[in-house]
Amino acid sequence: MIAFEAVLREVKGLDAAELERWIAIRWVRPERRGEAYLFHEIDVARLHLIVELRHELMIDDEAMPVVLNLLDQIYALRHRLNTVAQVIESLPPDIKDTLRAYFET
């Protein structure tokens, strides 16, 4: 887990006011421990991504929620697809073969 100041050192191009704002509008959701924020690795990776989208790819504040929302949905769908794949993996071989044949055509 990573503290607020350490995140600012780690993520280039991010300042405290901006990070506070992104937390307030829930673009990034660190844990709260009393007064302090605790960031997990995924939060830091997400901040790297948002900084890149915001400052390099010029996705503005109006468009960013749309981008993040769609992105979160893609990852949710991929996660569910993965669940389906695991279910298929546990099926009897003949059903798996039928499915495979279906997808290969």
Add this chain to the structure above:
Amino acid sequence: MVARNPYEVLGVKKDATEEEIRRVYRDLAKRYHPDLNPGNKQAEARFKEIAAAYDLLSDKEKRARYDRGEIDESGAERPRAYSYQDFAGAAPGAKYRSAEGMEPEDLEDLFAFFNREQGGRAGGGSFRMRGAARHYALTVDFLDAVNGARQRLELAAGKSLEVSIPPGVRDGQVLRLAGQGDPGIGGGAAGDALIEIHVAPHPFFRRDGDDIRLDLPVTLAEATQGAKVTVPMPAGAVTLTIPPGSNSGTILRLRGKGVGGRGDALVTLKLVLPEKPDSELSAFLKQWEAKHPYDPRKGLSA
């Protein structure tokens, strides 16, 4: 992969302006950024190339040296500093996947979709399946992890779950809450919730398996003459006897004062001099040292 001419990679002319290069990079990055194309290896490879080319051409000096043939395009690729998709697709990604107001449904709608597509001939909806497991992460205070506690875990959509933290839970341990995962399909049993525990560090205690470690500052007098001192422990303070002549670094063991009464507490003495240098002490030691010389470093002679 053989590196290609950066101008070709970005598809710009040799005399392209900085602004043009930046615009083209932005367009390509929006299309090929690996975190925007999770699982797409081609996009990832393409983005690497694009980023390396942009790296070279966006730096005035590097671009000039490249144009003069002093450097080539090889070695310009840098590994990416982070990858959001590695986390987003795995267990920690759950909190962002279940965005506000979007409670991820179970697989029911998927099968409803299949049934509709197949004209409802897929067995008349008698399909039954156990719900999928849900993954969560929960951060626990150090002392709660040692002593056990009850803690609320916030789930998506304003729901929460009371988790009973067993005493002695370890960092990275996964707790299973039966039936708290996704609902079953067609009357099947609900899945389990799997909760990965993160133990927050403590300002002075450390865990070493079932043992608790602690550095205990002692004065010069306490170390030389011995003393009884009060020491904080996860289950409450205890009195520790420091034997006379204890050295800095001495480890004293308190049996059964570790995690859950299983482990021990290991207290490492740390000799601490007065906060301000003291002339009386230093005068005394100068005199004392002359009469009682000893060499603590004799073991270090090569």
